[in-house]
Amino acid sequence: GAVVSQHPSRVICKSGTSVKIECRSLDFQATTMFWYRQFPKQSLMLMATSNEGSKATYEQGVEKDKFLINHASLTLSTLTVTSAHPEDSSFYICSARARTSNEQFFGPGTRLTVL
């Protein structure tokens, strides 16, 4: 099946710094990528949807200036958490949809801890 990777798998940073998370589709071209966030004991919540070469569409309540999404190529999307704060500590997971498929394939996720 299609493989989606995320890097890094875990990151610990100081409050006020920015963190970049990469999401790559390894064996297919992803026309659309989705970014989710999961807080402890809560469900995966969609943050934004990005299509290659265009601006991301953010869900209500998600600050686009804080969570910068770049989908510059058909195999890579990045999420940058700017000026991270402890409340941004969460599990961030991406998914990708291939041009030729309707299914979303998920990455393994990135655990962000902001001190």
Add this chain to the structure above:
Amino acid sequence: DQQVKQNSPSLSVQEGRISILNCDYTNSMFDYFLWYKKYPAEGPTFLISISSIKDKNEDGRFTVFLNKSAKHLSLHIVPSQPGDSAVYFCAASVGLGFGNEKLTFGTGTRLTIIP
């Protein structure tokens, strides 16, 4: 506002018996439902889905039942095998199929199959 609910955070089932995972939803606009399976350190993988025009969909050992009037769906696994031990997420969308349609997830149920 949790639109998709999985009220059982965990479930233990003897190997060979039937596992039944439940999911309730509140949004009557949802018309497509999916189950995902997630192993530790991996992303969720698609398991089985059902459209609201059906009340049952079967794929091998996995069967999903949909009760629209009760806004309830369930996943049956029979017979349960040790490899089925994982976290199972229920998800729903407005719009048929996968793709750009936003997925709303439940909080997950951790299934443990006892050998």
